[in-house]
Amino acid sequence: xxxxxxxxxxxxxxxxxxxxxxxxxxxxxxxxxxxxxxxxxxxxxxxxxxxxxxxxxxxxxxxxxxxxxxxxxxxxxxxxxxxxxxxxxxxxxxxxxxxxxxxxxxxxxxxxxxxxxxxxxxxxxxxx
Numbered sequence: 001x002x003x004x005x006x007x008x009x010x011x012x013x014x015x016x017x018x019x020x021x022x023x024x025x026x027x028x029x030x031x032x033x034x035x036x037x038x039x040x041x042x043x044x045x046x047x048x049x050x051x052x053x054x055x056x057x058x059x060x061x062x063x064x065x066x067x068x069x070x071x072x073x074x075x076x077x078x079x080x081x082x083x084x085x086x087x088x089x090x091x092x093x094x095x096x097x098x099x100x101x102x103x104x105x106x107x108x109x110x111x112x113x114x115x116x117x118x119x120x121x122x123x124x125x126x127x128x
Contacts, residue, residue: 009111014078014104021079021107024053028102028122054091057099060125065125072105079104 009017029051029077033044050056061076068076088096109118 017107021103
């Protein structure tokens with residue numbers, strides 16, 4: 001990790017976890033798309049939108065929900081229930097909150113160093 005400062009992901013706000021999780025989620029999607037085929041960047045971007053929208057993240061949550069541990073579900077719920085102060089443009093409020101919960105979960109898994117678990121969940125999310 002870039003910073004030498006120690007942090008406890010359990011003490012971070014769910015929106016801080018979602019902030020990191022958003023980036024990690026996109027990174028997994030981009031890596032998946034690049035490995036799938038060598039194609040123009042514009043095509044990669046258009047394809048990535050299919051995976052990172054609030055609606056897509058809601059569908060992703062439904063795929064992994066039965067596999068989540070109690071602790072993972074708790075982190076997801078903290079993110080889902082966080083007050084974002086933002087209204088969604090292209091998704092329902094429920095989808096937006098579910099996506100925030102997914103991003104919080106992904107951020108928490110990343111910050112706790114659980115890369116193997118992230119890999120497992122993303123194989124399911126991306127149907128690999």
